[in-house]
Amino acid sequence: MRDLKGWGADELKVAVKRTSKRMLGLLLAAAALPVLAAGLPPPYAGTPTAKDYPHADVLVLSESRDFTLLPDGRQVEKVRRVEKILTYEGMDETGDPKVTFNEREQELSIGRCRTYTADGLTVDAKANSFNEMTPFELERAPAYTDWRQMVITKVGLDINCVVELEYTLTDKRPWRRFLEGVEPLEDQDPALERSVSLTVPEGTALNYRLFNAQAQPTVTRSGGSVTTTWTLRDIPLAPPNEMGPSESGFLPALVFTTCPGWGSESSVIGELVAKAEAVDSPQLAKKEESLLTGLRTSFEKIVALHDYVAKDINTVRWPPADFDFIPRGAAEVYDSGYGNALDKAVLLCAMLKREGIEAFVSAGRQTVPGGLDPGAVPCMAQMDTVLVRAEEPGGPIWLDPTASLAQRSPQDFVGFEGLTLQPGSRDLNTILGAAGSDRLEAHLDAAAGAGLSLEGKGLITLAGRYSPFYAVEGSADEQKAFLKTFLTSFLPGGELTEYSVVRMDPGRCVFKIAFKGPAPKTESGVCTLQTGLPEQSILAGFPASYLGERRLPLVLAGTGKEHLVLRVTLPEKAKILYLPAAAKLVNPAGSFARSWRLTGGLLRMEVSAEIPSRVIQPKDYKDWKELFGIANAQGERCVVFGSEEVRK
Template identity: 25%
Template sequence: MRLATITIIFALIITGALFAVPPQADTLVDTATSEMILNAPGKEDYPEAKLVHLWGEKIIKLDSEGGYTVEWHDKYKVLTFMGRREVSNLKYNFDSSYEEIDLTRARSITPTEDGGFVVAVVESVQINDMTAPGLADAGIYANLKQRVVTVPGVSDSSIVEISGKIETFAQPKKPFGGIEFLAKSDPVLGYHLVIEVPDDRELVYLSANGAPEPKIQGNRYIWEISNWEGMVPEPSGPLGRDILPCVYYSATKSWTVMADLLQAQFSPRAMVGQEILAKSKEIVGELMGVAEIEALASWVADNIRHIDVDINDVGYFPNSATQVLENGYGDSRDRSVLLAALLRARNYNPDFVLLPPRNARVKESVPTLAQFSRMTISVDLHATGRLWFWTEDDYSHPTRLPGYHDEKAFVVSVGKGALLPVPPIAPDENGMRQTYNITLDAKGGISGEMSAEFRGDYGRTVRRIFRDARPRQAGQRVQEIASNLGGGELAESDAFEFSNLEDLKIEPSLSLRFVSDDFAFIQDEIMIFNFPENPVGFAGTSISTSLDERDEPLVLRTPFNENYSFRLNTPPDYKVLWASEPVEFTNEIGRLRVSSEIGDGTVDYNVWLTIEKTWIEPSNYPAIRDLMRAYMAPKNRMVLLEKIQDEPLIEDEVE
């Protein structure tokens, strides 16, 4: 399963101009810790785990002014090299404009053969503040930092102990709320989560994915979990928040109240000044209606450099549209403010939209913004429906949300907020068609042409890789495609051509010529030819069905349709004995169709694969497993040929 890469302890948003270092005298091991270490489970107890969370506690307190404090204390037992990597180099994202941290304990404890302990305490030289990745040349986000803490002396049998306190010293840039994990994939022996709110506030919460209900003591909510066995990640699984025991919480009563808070922060920043008005006129020219809306969105995508920051890290106090226009760069929040201002300048009423991570499920009962990761803009045209915009890049049409399919988005309109599904993607809108003309020679070599048309997310990927690539880089990537055709290569170094990489209204395509000297298998008089699988791996959809059954849902990015059409020209001294028989396979997940036709020196072969669902529960896994195994079966992509024997001479014809 795909999990958050940092546990709840390590995902704390923390700051402070000065990092308090635990004293060097912090080398004593008390009796309780000593007994915990001596009785800690080993690798033999959890053979599939990389570490064990021996004990942990986290206390979150909201004050009456909207500030908060977070205290935590955790002990981990390392079991493997991967576990050592996870807890020996800790990375904390923080906003130094309103948070500070006091690290009260950070050390490793390693048992020795004589029954003692070696204790290594973090020193100041092992703590470094860095600019968060991707922000080195984005000055308006200078407050976003990443603190890297290197814990010394960690081995595959060490205990790592971390404790600290985080406290806000100014108004936070986001409403109080979040998602707290009680456990992740590794085992947890005991964990204790406390959330405390002021007497006049009520906590809205949801215990999800097997998390226990809290004990409520006045305004304190207490969750406890023990002896969590952990879980083995399965390929292509959901986000951790959709399968791991966790708590969604918020101090905001409803989505409507949350919408009012966001409008108060974002709407004034999207005001139309003279610069915005002039820029909108310059962009749209004589365009009107949907055309001018798309032109504005495309301009933002093309001209404002995207800074990839999770909106929960940067907060909900955006920069003004004028400042974003002047800077020439922005995260999804700031780009949305600029697009909203440009749309307002053309007399449209844009809505701000919060999008969750792709394939994430939004818990509607808990109005917390932690469920979302980016912002965009939507415009309700009423008569023709709602338009959704993508401004993070210009590799796909501006009204398409790449990779999104029916997830719930938080749409913030004036005076209201609503959770609405983003537009679903029909399989025919997303996928590719590959067409081949292949000539097979008597030695098993092939030469031929391939053309491919890419739709939707497939086309976006092709544009992202090739549109701005240097000719040599593009040639190398296309050569990879040719090499996937039985170890083949391009017929010439420039034997390929792309079309429509620039025009976002037309799907891109690729054509190439290739050769492979050793493709078919020959034994005695028989030749076996297998039609190739998708050689354009970066544009296809990988579906892992290696497991016979699953405990977790299988999650695919989007629905899709792929079609492969082959014309095989057979060598004149061979005849076709057999070609794959027609296949019609349909179930609740999708459908597969295979057809073949033997002609005079030719074989025409076609495959259509359609996947309609993206979230496949374990109970439905056999359906997609059987569908994909039929698609991959060698018998469904094979041609058998036999060498034509020379006819014996008649006796009278012999001189």
């Protein structure tokens, strides 16, 4: 610094004036930049980092969702989320969230989108941070384009920054029957605190259930309204490797509605569905006639009409609950060539009824023991699946209007719990599988020739959920492909040479097969006869099988009993160098047994397994892994022969 000693008064005035101008310039420059402070502001200083949450990319410091039903029937939703970015992946994950809203019925206002960096910067989102778009799922569906998404681009993101986001959705007019929703309380990001509050006018009944969490709500009254609030703290992240369509039902969630009962929903939606089914057109009638030319039985007609709706009418993957389960007319769906699940169900029912086939629409969800129970709260928002029940002389057939029978057959709907959408329905119906009907059996006999090549025949039986009826019925190519997959997974390298159908119905399929197996390779003077588990076996594989433990239950494809027998007549001089010992295991997850026996020149392998429950609890997961391990142990599935003796 310069020494000011000896300066005169005039010199000092000039210096001060120049300094003031410099300071003013610096202040103006600073005003154009983000606000600078010493680190994060007090509410967020000292909050956890990636060291405290090593498996997370984003940490939610607090999140609140407030739903209000106004006296005039309009609804307001307020969201406030404060999150801390822990990794660069977290910046990608949370940098551009989308807020979905109905532009015709709702007004979206964004109150705040602000970032506080660890370096002390405060950065507010600018006008160009908010961009409206048509949801990808609705781009080719003009009838649904009232639904929009606001893309919010957060700015100033960096590791350990904190982002505040606040927005409000306000109805422009009353347009929904009830205040209702399903609020997940655990997701891919851990949270220090998460709350949901519901505000309704005094005297308005509120039905709710908190699933998979323990939290008592607080209730406050003010200005003629009642507010009920649930708050959860220290919520872990939902384990991504354990998540599947069914496993999400085990996560904490709040289901709520002001609907008094299922009858209120079915009476209104049932009338809407009936009116939509009645919307006809000459073009639709002509199309249906062309689809059914030459078909005689009701089953053939059901399959043909369902196949058309599932494959040729484009599916719009958007929740029917967002449309308040109000369907478009059948002819409109046909003319446009697209529809959501409910629209397509209406079209399918209309076409079936024209042919005198009774059909009903049902909205519901797939359930598993211990998961979210849709019957507990009469809330349509939780119904994420729409099915059609078609009445047929052999019994009702359940159909997914968005998927062919080869993709999703009635066996896949076991556990579906839904409401029939017709006036008078007051209870949910559950699709049940026949007790003890799920069986997989194979009995194969083969003769071993030179080099241990095989040639044989056998019988394969698949019943209940194992039955491939809907995937292969009427198609020789599909039947052959199915049997080829079965054979090559059971006998690696096996070749299907011939087959015939013994029985073919929805509950049971029986096939006779003939097959060949190539001679195994010889290595170090030995050759090995290998076996496996059919791909259709429950024990053949399951998602994330590499996990050593689980926090959530594991949901298997189903339950079942399996019995496999392979008998091989060996060459006279065949010499077995290794024959696996018998293996047997019974535990809480199920049972498995495999035995090898040589009697004279007949080698016999027998496998039996039973899986009694579709849901494996975390405490039983190690038992399931042990069962899976013994069933797939490579050394226990093969027999080793001396190659010289085999060639003789």
